Amino acid sequence: MRAVEKSDLTGRARLRAAALELFAERGFEATSTRAVAAAAGVSPALVTRHFGSKDGLRAEVDRYVLERIGGELAGVDPADGLLESLGSVSARLFGADPVLRGYLRQVLLEDSEASAELFGRLLSGARAELERLSAVHGTSGGGADDAWAPFQLLCLILGPLLLERVMQPNLDDPMFAPDVLRHRSAANQRLLLHGFYGSPEERPGG
DSSP, rough: OOOGGGSSSHHHHHHHHHHHHHHHOOOOOTTOOHHHHHHHSSSSSHHHHSSHHHHHHHHHHHHHHHHHHHHHTTTTTTTGHHHHHHHHHHHHHHHIIHHHHHHHHHHSSOOOOOHHHHHHHHHHHHHHHHHHHHHHHOOOHHHHHHHHHHHHHHHHHHHHHHHHHHHGOOOOOOSHHHHHHHHHHHHHHHHHHHTTTTOGGGGGGG
């Protein structure tokens, strides 16, 4: 099945796709609606017609990104090995799509109400996935862990994405190459299941 070209999309979808790419490359503040319209090949007036404002366009892009992530996660079958499947989804979403990586990096580092809201929605998704993981692997039983676990899960997933530019010079291979992603995903799974040094009760003197 061939990829959908921008010329095949509606004006609304073309604006959303162009905004995603430009926001990923330049950031929200540095991108004008006129630039988005030019990249989409449509009149700037269509931005107002479809989205009301630049903020409305951004909200549409955020909705699309979250639906895309949610759609991938919804297709994960716990019977196939939930933790491994979640790792595969993360690799597929972020490893194969530098635009999505760039967009999330720009948004999450910009320190705005919109970025905090997007993170909050990602956090809610992380909590839901942890509930699924707990049903399969059991719970840790620690109140503090329960509070911090979704943040820690997001740090494992989003950390390489946010720090890609400073991490990459310290690695021999591209950090989002398939083999590197598989290695990192396996390491994350070991960390989530067993920790670095096991539980406190298992340590000498614990």
